[in-house]
Each structure stands twice: as structure tokens, then as C-alpha cells.
Amino acid sequence: MxxxxxxxxxxxxxxxxxxxxxxxxxxxxxxxxxxxxxxxxxxxxxxxxxxxxxxxxxxxxxxxxxxxxxxxxxxxxxxxxxxxxxxxxxxxxxxxxxxxxxxxxxxxxxxxxxxxxxxxxxxxxxxRIPNAQTLAECLAAGRLDAELAQEVGALVGRFHRAGVWHADLNAHNVLVGPSMLHLIDFDRGRLRLPAQGWRMANLLRLRRSLFKLGAAAEGAARFEQTIWTPLMYGYERTLSA
Known part of the structure; x- marks a missing residue:
């Protein structure tokens, strides 16, 4: 650059x-x-x-x-x-x-x-990132499954491992492309020292976003099993890599 x-x-x-x-x-x-x-x-x-x-x-x-x-x-x-x-x-x-x-x-x-x-x-x-949809759009189209959830968790884990805090981590700011995922809209974001508190707050913000968009429409238990548990598995495995 x-x-x-x-x-x-x-x-x-x-x-x-x-x-x-x-x-x-x-x-x-x-x-x-x-x-x-x-x-x-x-x-x-x-x-x-x-x-x-x-x-x-x-x-x-x-x-x-x-x-x-x-x-x-x-x-x-x-x-x-x-x-x-x-x-x-x-x-x-x-x-x-x-x-x-x-x-x-x-x-x-x-x-x-x-x-x-x-x-x-x-x-x-x-x-512009070509041929990509937001995670919110994928959810609306019924494409958010355990595999994609795990990829989302791994994506967030990469950023958290690098000390990146996203001020508004939600399903509209995760882009799903044909070959990889991206995070977008880093207004007010910043690099921070590693800490469990801000990392978990980021994840809970994403969780609330998914709930708001109807990811738990089939019940909280199914959401935990098919979306949140795989997401956290991908996140924790990447964070500790």
C-alpha cells in the first residue's frame, strides 16, 4: 500500500x-x-x-x-x-x-x-467483496447450518486472536463468499490487549443479532445444537491454535 x-x-x-x-x-x-x-x-x-x-x-x-x-x-x-x-x-x-x-x-x-x-x-x-452475502441473508435463505456456523466461529476467533475488537459484531457484518468469509464495517473498532471480557461481549453481541433475526425460531435447544455450539467450537479451536 x-x-x-x-x-x-x-x-x-x-x-x-x-x-x-x-x-x-x-x-x-x-x-x-x-x-x-x-x-x-x-x-x-x-x-x-x-x-x-x-x-x-x-x-x-x-x-x-x-x-x-x-x-x-x-x-x-x-x-x-x-x-x-x-x-x-x-x-x-x-x-x-x-x-x-x-x-x-x-x-x-x-x-x-x-x-x-x-x-x-x-x-x-x-x-467490494464480489459474490458475497451477509450472514443475515444466509440465515434468511436457510443456509446457516452447523458447518457455516463453525466457519463463522473460526472467523471471529482469527480476529480475536489478533486482538481485534469489532464494535458492532452482528450478522450483517459477516460476509459469506464462495471461498471464504470476511468481516466488514470496523467503525470504532480497534486493536486491544487480549482479554476474556471484551471477547465474550463481542460473541454475545453476535448471538443477540442471530436471535433477533430469527435463528432460534425452531427453539432455543435447536439453536444451541445446530448453530451456537458449532460456532463456539470453531471459535475456541481457532483462538487456541
Whole structure:
């Protein structure tokens, strides 16, 4: 990766020049890609996610937005505490670090912040992982069985073994591809010292997500037998490897 920084009076862009030597603010505007017939899909929701065909390949463009009650007041604005602590720059560099650890994460392309007084707005662009479904989609399609659950557990175990804490580990942030699994959306994630507490909290968050999506519709006992026990087996075997 060849990291470059481009600054102006209102903000900055951090990008991988080995993927594209010319990244500017237009790259973070879905309208720019729409005008070039390069905007494939755009979803609302908290992340404001768009799929765009760029010179660096097909990418996922995400605009950072707050969730919960704070969103009513702050919307997509965050308190300025320095460039390196902006949401986009922090996630960009965490993705860099995880790639160096050979963890299965999206390839990061670029991040930007735009500052206005005490606040800023931020965006992140990563390479799209082709032919993948979220674990939530696999569950809805009836594809979450013991084998896949064990693979999910092994995936989480790899990240925890490396000291990676995912701030929002849920079934929407696990991607299941034809040959491997990935974790996505590392906003507010970070590297931490090994500890049982945060690891178990991460796993319980994933468990709650699966319950919320109906993984235990056939009963808690069946969920434990066919999903959670295999998942924990894959996790513990990988964590201790």
C-alpha cells in the first residue's frame, strides 16, 4: 500500500495511491458516479452505502452517520478532536493494520473528512467483496447450518486472536463468499490487549443479532445444537491454535 494524504482548507483525503493515484473529493459524492453511470446501487440507512464502479475497481462508498437518539441532534456530524481521530481515518488505518496481519477484511481505498468549525463529516471507500452475502441473508435463505456456523466461529476467533475488537459484531457484518468469509464495517473498532471480557461481549453481541433475526425460531435447544455450539467450537479451536 502506498498511503498518500491530500489536504485543503476544509478537510483531507487519505488514499492508497497504488490503487488510484488520483483521488479527490468527487470520489465521495454518489452524484458524481451517477452522472458517469457508475452508481450501481445506493441504500439509505445509517451508513448511507453506495456501490460505485471506480478506476480502482468496484467499491463500497459509506457515509458515516450516527445512530440512536444522538442522530436526531447531530445527524452525520461528529465532534472534531483531530484528523487522526476522525472516523474515516481511524477505520482506514485499522483496515491497513488488519490487512498486514492477513485478516480477511475489505481492501481500503480512501477516506475523507470535511471539517466545519467544531464538527466534521466523514466517508470511507473500500473495494467490494464480489459474490458475497451477509450472514443475515444466509440465515434468511436457510443456509446457516452447523458447518457455516463453525466457519463463522473460526472467523471471529482469527480476529480475536489478533486482538481485534469489532464494535458492532452482528450478522450483517459477516460476509459469506464462495471461498471464504470476511468481516466488514470496523467503525470504532480497534486493536486491544487480549482479554476474556471484551471477547465474550463481542460473541454475545453476535448471538443477540442471530436471535433477533430469527435463528432460534425452531427453539432455543435447536439453536444451541445446530448453530451456537458449532460456532463456539470453531471459535475456541481457532483462538487456541
Amino acid at each position: 502506498h498511503e498518500q494524504l491530500r489536504q485543503d482548507a476544509e478537510g483531507a483525503i487519505l488514499f492508497d495511491a497504488s490503487l488510484s493515484p488520483q483521488v479527490d473529493g468527487r470520489w465521495f459524492d454518489p452524484g458524481y458516479w451517477r452522472e458517469r453511470s457508475a452508481l450501481n446501487t445506493q441504500a439509505g440507512g445509517r451508513g448511507g452505502v453506495a456501490m460505485v464502479a471506480t478506476p480502482a475497481g468496484e467499491c463500497v462508498l459509506r457515509h458515516y452517520r450516527r445512530g440512536g437518539m444522538v442522530a436526531r441532534v447531530m445527524g452525520d456530524r461528529y465532534l472534531w478532536t483531530g484528523a487522526d481521530r476522525t472516523r474515516g481515518f481511524a477505520e482506514f488505518r485499522l483496515l491497513q493494520a488488519m490487512a498486514q496481519l492477513q485478516l480477511p477484511v475489505p481492501q481500503v481505498v480512501a477516506a475523507q473528512y470535511r471539517r466545519a468549525g467544531l464538527h466534521y463529516r466523514a466517508d470511507l471507500m473500500t473495494r
